[in-house]
Amino acid sequence: MADPAIPPNADEIEAAVNEALHGLELEPHETASILGFANEELPHLQTPETTYYVLGSYRDPYVRRLRRVENELNKRLSAYAFVMGDLREIGLDRLPEFRIRFQLLAAYADYIVGVYEQDAGGEVTELGKISETPYFEKSYVLPRDYCWMTGENFDGKADVVAAAMEIWHSEDLTDEQTADELESLVAEAQESGIGVSKGELTDAVAEREHDNTASYSWVHLNEFRLFELHGRCRPWVEESELRDSVDFVPTPGRHPDWEE
Known part of the structure; x- marks a missing residue:
């Protein structure tokens, strides 16, 4: 050759x-x-x-x-x-x-x-x-x-999903409490100008559970x-x-x- x-x-x-x-x-x-x-x-x-x-x-x-x-x-x-x-x-x-x-x-x-x-x-x-x-x-x-790990307020949708993941994996909450915490999170996000619904947040968390996405x-x-x-x-x-x-x-x- x-x-x-x-x-x-x-x-x-x-x-x-x-x-x-x-x-x-x-x-x-x-x-x-x-x-x-x-x-x-x-x-x-x-x-x-x-x-x-x-x-x-x-x-x-x-x-x-x-x-x-x-x-x-x-x-x-x-x-x-x-x-x-x-x-x-x-x-x-x-x-x-x-x-x-x-x-x-x-x-x-x-x-x-x-x-x-x-x-x-x-x-x-x-x-x-x-x-x-x-x-x-x-x-x-x-x-x-x-999302960067500083600041007290939500800066975007990624921050909201990260917070939802923490709620989802908390061993101290019942299923009912988890649902209530997610609703409160959605309300807080919307007050900050971030358009996200509870359904969208739940779907995003479930997708990450399926994909086993790491932090x-x-x-x-x-x-x-x-x-x-x-x-x-x-x-x-x-x-x-x-x-x-x-x-x-x-x-x-x-x-x-x-x-x-």
Whole structure:
């Protein structure tokens, strides 16, 4: 089998791989495999289309929402959204292949969009990577049920759902008391200008019970807060709200801030 052609951006690829592996010396066949991957996958990210690298969990049921975000982005004209799991592997037994693939794809994508619903799995590592230079400026996060842990009043629907989860799991309340507490919570939320009914709240809590969605660690909350302060975090509660969250991500034709 002939060695892959050397792409015109070979120096950039080498720099990205060096950064991923911290300068580790490659064996000749490893270099050939990486160049083969680059020749096949990177040209899709070097077109006039705006490219979106979508991160998140590939496990059920979270993958359904991940795919929905990818599909919504692909509905845009002149857009190409993708997830790493759909691309071929490089085939490197000795090296940490995930780091290389992530680094190459993140370096050439116009935007990175992370969808988060839990505090476990590979998406934890990805969140840590996109919150640092050089990827922070091109990254947006869509965390489910996220709310910052300060302030005395409800700031959004996610806060109300979080409070409802605490009531739902309280062992000190009877079923009747739980229902009364949820009604009081809905009334308080509505007084704060948050449009939510008891039925919607109960459905949201039940859905999280079915999905076994975990609460976020303090590390996650701090990362989300950083994106929030920079105007690049859009929480969502119900799956039906994902479309509005995706609309928050810049559309094709807008020059990425990180390129300016």
